[in-house]
Amino acid sequence: MRRRRREAIPVSAATTRSRTPDRLCAEAVDLARAAAEEAAAPGVVGEHEGLVSEGDRVVTHFFGCREPGYRGWRWAVTVARASRAKIVTIDEAVLLPGPDAVLAPEWVPWSERLRPGDMGPGDLLPTDAEDLRLEPGFLGEEEPAPNSAVSEDMAELAEAEDAEVTKGTPAHLTVAPARGSIAAVAEELGMRRARVLSRYGLHIAADRWEESFGAKTPMAQAAPASCVSCGFLARIGGSLGQAFGVCANEFSPADGHVVSLAYGCGGHSEAAVMPKPPQPAQPVIDETRVDPFPLRPAPDSGSVPVTEDESSAELGHS
Numbered sequence: 001m002r003r004r005r006r007e008a009i010p011v012s013a014a015t016t017r018s019r020t021p022d023r024l025c026a027e028a029v030d031l032a033r034a035a036a037e038e039a040a041a042p043g044v045v046g047e048h049e050g051l052v053s054e055g056d057r058v059v060t061h062f063f064g065c066r067e068p069g070y071r072g073w074r075w076a077v078t079v080a081r082a083s084r085a086k087i088v089t090i091d092e093a094v095l096l097p098g099p100d101a102v103l104a105p106e107w108v109p110w111s112e113r114l115r116p117g118d119m120g121p122g123d124l125l126p127t128d129a130e131d132l133r134l135e136p137g138f139l140g141e142e143e144p145a146p147n148s149a150v151s152e153d154m155a156e157l158a159e160a161e162d163a164e165v166t167k168g169t170p171a172h173l174t175v176a177p178a179r180g181s182i183a184a185v186a187e188e189l190g191m192r193r194a195r196v197l198s199r200y201g202l203h204i205a206a207d208r209w210e211e212s213f214g215a216k217t218p219m220a221q222a223a224p225a226s227c228v229s230c231g232f233l234a235r236i237g238g239s240l241g242q243a244f245g246v247c248a249n250e251f252s253p254a255d256g257h258v259v260s261l262a263y264g265c266g267g268h269s270e271a272a273v274m275p276k277p278p279q280p281a282q283p284v285i286d287e288t289r290v291d292p293f294p295l296r297p298a299p300d301s302g303s304v305p306v307t308e309d310e311s312s313a314e315l316g317h318s
Contacts (some may be wrong), residue, residue, distance in 0.1 A: 024077050025059035026051055028088040032061035032077035039093040041067070045075055058091070064093060070142030076115045133201030137186070137193040202240065209244060215262035215287045221265025224271040231269035233259075 029048055036045045046064025054060055063075040078091040097103055111128070119125060127134070197205070214220065227233045234247035235241055236258070243261055252267040254284040 003174055019053050021051060021053040021059045022057045022081065024055060024081055024086060028079050029061060031088060031090065032079055033063060033094075035077045035090045035093045036063050036075040040065075040075060049074060054078060057083070062098075062183045070101075071176075072097070072098045075100045086232070133198060133204065134195040135198040137196045189290040206240065206243065209258045210260050213247075213263045215255055215260060217263065219253065219265050220260075220263045223266060223268065226262050226264045227259050227268075228261040229268075229270065230264070232267070233261075 019293075028086070033045060033048070044065060044067045046066050047065055049062045050058050051061045058078065058080045060076050060078045063077070065073040065075055067073070073095055074097075076096045077093045079088050081088045082089050086295065212286075215226075220226070227245060227247070230249075232247060232252065234246040234248045236245055244258050245261060247257055247259050249255055249265075249267045252265050254263065254265065
């Protein structure tokens, strides 16, 4: 009968022992407190809040922190002892945040922290070279891009005529591109910009404008009509002009902003036409009739009679 051979499995001492704190290290509370008070300012070390076993003969004691501005933080003092030794020594003393500690928010890079409206006069906002909102305006390589206005036939013709193919984008050119180069053709076609909006950039711009001045805003919901029929709407070119325009009503809350054609406000040009104020009638003059006006009043028009009696003459009345 053949006996099966057993293989020995190596087991470390750490796996066979429990996580129960070492007794001598757990009893070294006064030693840990003295180390914490030495590292901290006087009077900021609080009560003992517990301990945790870090390993074989390694224990960390926690003390409350009374330092203003550090609510929930704890002083952590780690003590240890050597194997078969009865003397406990200090490993380290640090200030660590507890479960209820007040911590600063996680650091966010400035590119993710920046929000619309944060830029001020004189600020510069660098654009990432791999910004998804932008794409090359044209490629200045020897082979044109698949969607380039410069066809392959024209590229072959330029090569046959020893035309100069300029390296790099037009934005990096210090002088005007030579005649016959791809950069010159791009400039003539109005494509001198190094980068233009990509489809992704157009979509996120449209979503942003739709959220600010779109059909679902409270102003548009209460409007009598939409901007597509408003006389104050200034049309824009390009593909975005099919859904957006610029408001030119100075009394509208969207004046000078890009608005959706489905947006609207109370300043719609045809919402309420103001009636004309009533005009007074023109005066009528009868030129066929002459009205006499006396130059002097009539003698009997006054309050004093013309004839004088004797009594009035004696009193001096005239």
